[in-house]
Amino acid sequence: MPMTPSPPTIRDVAKRAQVGVATVSRVLNNSPNVTAATRAIVLQAIEELGFRPNAVARQLTRKTRLHNIGVITQLFLSYRSFAHRLRGVQLALSEYADKYELVLYTVGSLDHYAERLSYIAKNRLIEGLLIVDLDLTAEQHKLLTQSGIPFVGINHFHGRDWTCIGADNRSGAHLAAQHLLELGHSRIAYLGDAFIDSYHFITGRERFESFGQTLAEAGRPLEERFIRFCSHDYDEAYQAARDLLTQPVKPTALFAMSDMQALASIDAARGLGLRVPDDISVIGYDDLEIAYHAGLTTVRQHLELNGSVALRCLIDRIRGGNGAPEPLPAPELVVRQTTRRIEDTPS
Amino acid sequence: MPMTPSPPTIRDVAKRAQVGVATVSRVLNNSPNVTAATRAIVLQAIEELGFRPNAVARQLTRKTRLHNIGVITQLFLSYRSFAHRLRGVQLALSEYADKYELVLYTVGSLDHYAERLSYIAKNRLIEGLLIVDLDLTAEQHKLLTQSGIPFVGINHFHGRDWTCIGADNRSGAHLAAQHLLELGHSRIAYLGDAFIDSYHFITGRERFESFGQTLAEAGRPLEERFIRFCSHDYDEAYQAARDLLTQPVKPTALFAMSDMQALASIDAARGLGLRVPDDISVIGYDDLEIAYHAGLTTVRQHLELNGSVALRCLIDRIRGGNGAPEPLPAPELVVRQTTRRIEDTPS
DNA sequence: TTGTACGCGTTATCAC
DNA sequence: GTGATAACGCGTACAA
Numbered sequence: 219m220p221m222t223p224s225p226p227t228i229r230d231v232a233k234r235a236q237v238g239v240a241t242v243s244r245v246l247n248n249s250p251n252v253t254a255a256t257r258a259i260v261l262q263a264i265e266e267l268g269f270r271p272n273a274v275a276r277q278l279t280r281k282t283r284l285h286n287i288g289v290i291t292q293l294f295l296s297y298r299s300f301a302h303r304l305r306g307v308q309l310a311l312s313e314y315a316d317k318y319e320l321v322l323y324t325v326g327s328l329d330h331y332a333e334r335l336s337y338i339a340k341n342r343l344i345e346g347l348l349i350v351d352l353d354l355t356a357e358q359h360k361l362l363t364q365s366g367i368p369f370v371g372i373n374h375f376h377g378r379d380w381t382c383i384g385a386d387n388r389s390g391a392h393l394a395a396q397h398l399l400e401l402g403h404s405r406i407a408y409l410g411d412a413f414i415d416s417y418h419f420i421t422g423r424e425r426f427e428s429f430g431q432t433l434a435e436a437g438r439p440l441e442e443r444f445i446r447f448c449s450h451d452y453d454e455a456y457q458a459a460r461d462l463l464t465q466p467v468k469p470t471a472l473f474a475m476s477d478m479q480a481l482a483s484i485d486a487a488r489g490l491g492l493r494v495p496d497d498i499s500v501i502g503y504d505d506l507e508i509a510y511h512a513g514l515t516t517v518r519q520h521l522e523l524n525g526s527v528a529l530r531c532l533i534d535r536i537r538g539g540n541g542a543p544e545p546l547p548a549p550e551l552v553v554r555q556t557t558r559r560i561e562d563t564p565s
Numbered sequence: 566m567p568m569t570p571s572p573p574t575i576r577d578v579a580k581r582a583q584v585g586v587a588t589v590s591r592v593l594n595n596s597p598n599v600t601a602a603t604r605a606i607v608l609q610a611i612e613e614l615g616f617r618p619n620a621v622a623r624q625l626t627r628k629t630r631l632h633n634i635g636v637i638t639q640l641f642l643s644y645r646s647f648a649h650r651l652r653g654v655q656l657a658l659s660e661y662a663d664k665y666e667l668v669l670y671t672v673g674s675l676d677h678y679a680e681r682l683s684y685i686a687k688n689r690l691i692e693g694l695l696i697v698d699l700d701l702t703a704e705q706h707k708l709l710t711q712s713g714i715p716f717v718g719i720n721h722f723h724g725r726d727w728t729c730i731g732a733d734n735r736s737g738a739h740l741a742a743q744h745l746l747e748l749g750h751s752r753i754a755y756l757g758d759a760f761i762d763s764y765h766f767i768t769g770r771e772r773f774e775s776f777g778q779t780l781a782e783a784g785r786p787l788e789e790r791f792i793r794f795c796s797h798d799y800d801e802a803y804q805a806a807r808d809l810l811t812q813p814v815k816p817t818a819l820f821a822m823s824d825m826q827a828l829a830s831i832d833a834a835r836g837l838g839l840r841v842p843d844d845i846s847v848i849g850y851d852d853l854e855i856a857y858h859a860g861l862t863t864v865r866q867h868l869e870l871n872g873s874v875a876l877r878c879l880i881d882r883i884r885g886g887n888g889a890p891e892p893l894p895a896p897e898l899v900v901r902q903t904t905r906r907i908e909d910t911p912s
Numbered sequence: 913t914t915g916t917a918c919g920c921g922t923t924a925t926c927a928c
Numbered sequence: 929g930t931g932a933t934a935a936c937g938c939g940t941a942c943a944a
Binding site: 914 | 929930931932933934935936937938939940941942943944
């Protein structure tokens with residue numbers, strides 16, 4: 219049992235097989251200029267040592283540079299909208315002749331996020347980074363900036379000193395509130411993700427605040443009893459919605475900060491014998507493909523386009539440019555079949 | 566204008582700035598042991614030369630090995646099911662302490678696919694490869710095998726000599742056919758993707774053949790006029806379905822080889838004033854999340870689990886194991902609201 | 913056919 | 929503070 223703390227190299231193999239390093243290299247690269255006999259010996263040594271060629275060293279001699287673009291995102295949050303955005307990124311990427319690879323960093327917690335960021339900054343294996351649905355602390359921002367890796371956020375955060383590309387959460391939530399108000403609702407509920415003490419998860423907070431503000435300004439402020447926070451998990455959202463709808467006084471309308479939570483709410487409502495939109499109006503946010511098929515009224519935020527625009531902006535920066543990103547269309551209200559006027563509601 | 570064909574190195578910068586390479590390195594790594602003056606000079610030289618540090622060389626000295634797992638998939642095909650599978654991969658990956666990165670290779674054509682495969686085999690930047698919804702030619706198989714990179718397919722292909730993990734397309738399509746037959750249908754249509762002269766796209770062929778075979782064995786063979794092929798694009802599928810449903814003699818049931826094509830078919834049917842399932846039964850394949858919300862009868866193939874199992878199998882191989890992968894549950898029929906007995910159909 | 917020696921671009925360890 | 933120089937692990941002329 220060798221005591222080598224570091225993994226075996228091609229030299230160790232050569233020594234063990236009693237051949238030169240070049241021979242080992244030849245075997246590794248399937249060169250025809252090796253006897254079957256020596257090849258066998260080398261292969262044996264490789265096997266015994268558990269040798270695995272070092273990809274990095276190989277790249278160095280081959281003079282091949284890495285062309286990787288990182289995408290960092292959360293594992294347990296909104297992977298559906300992530301899929302749409304990722305698609306936009308891929309589509310835009312395919313238009314470049316350069317062979318950029320997409321490297322996915324999926325973080326499961328804030329600690330994990332911090333760790334990955336410093337790993338990225340330290341090793342600089344990627345030429346650019348797309349930060350999806352995550353914010354940066356001042357410290358993290360500095361870290362990345364110092365690393366020299368261009369980065370672009372995919373999502374809209376207010377008042378950041380770095381480029382975030384995404385539809386405005388506030389105006390989107392405003393649209394939703396406006397819509398429900400115009401339909402005459404006053405007992406309006408909010409279902410969103412938990413953003414408490416979660417520094418990075420800004421999206422939920424922005425939508426919540428803007429929604430509440432719009433309602434308040436219209437003189438129909440959001441009531442405590444009509445607010446629920448939960449994860450984007452379907453079952454959790456279902457339960458939260460059910461909880462909301464089994465109160466003595468029920469809301470007549472509900473805004474969910476994501477389409478998935480809206481769909482879960484609809485199912486919960488129907489499970490309670492409530493009709494949508496007759497008994498309760500439901501509006502979501504995102505306009506996932508699924509929203510179209512479910513006939514869900516929602517706020518469209520052009521997820522795929524968002525991904526494409528962000529990627530193009532990033533590539534531009536990688537290439538030394540620093541122009542403004544293409545403007546993204548503002549969020550728009552998409553009215554389908556899950557909202558209706560309160561007056562029309564049979565009582 | 567320097568005639569250097571290769572990008573500038575740290576040495577070029579050092580020469581230009583009239584300093585040693587070590588100093589340049591210090592500047593690059595934000596070492597405090599550099600005068601502001603010299604730092605400025607070096608930065609200037611870097612700027613002028615357009616120098617970008619070589620990530621590969623850096624890795625070499627740092628003795629950091631790459632821990633990448635590649636995922637190769639098609640750009641324009643079934644990205645929805647891909648999203649589900651990718652999620653499974655990510656979830657399984659998060660259970661390993663090793664920090665594996667996921668590298669996405671998205672190919673837009675068969676040529677592109679071939680090119681990427683040889684790139685992968687040649688450079689060996691990844692420790693393992695997941696091949697999603699793509700087949701390998703004998704030549705490509707050999708290439709990968711020789712490269713020593715373990716690979717696992719995510720999808721079920723019959724009769725391959727490499728590990729493909731996925732639910733059996735044939736038995737899934739069989740279930741769909743069986744279901745429609747049991748409901749009494751005889752004018753049955755098929756809508757699937759074009760697999761003609763497309764060596765790699767086996768999924769569609771497998772489902773088509775099995776579906777047709779089951780019908781034939783029941784004495785109600787698939788009729789030419791009730792068959793359409795198109796891409797997974799919604800609009801194309803919509804048109805194909807419309808084409809199918811505007812014939813003098815209409816089918817009473819339709820099997821689409823993917824949920825998205827099924828949903829497009831339903832929309833097309835409704836657009837023509839046909840009721841689903843009263844006038845026509847529609848069954849899909851995949852059981853995407855969207856199918857649940859659309860109430861679509863479909864064939865479930867456990868996409869997310871598929872991704873997880875494949876990843877675990879791949880990691881096992883990377884670590885030298887070569888045991889059989891965990892068994893994947895067989896496809897199951899999920900009956901919802903888009904299929905019904907033909908006898909019940911009002912004529 | 914096989915072995916030796918050098919280069920790949922960067923970092924780290926020394927001296928200065 | 930700064931500059932030589934030796935690694936890092938592998939590929940590959942070149943010589944044998």
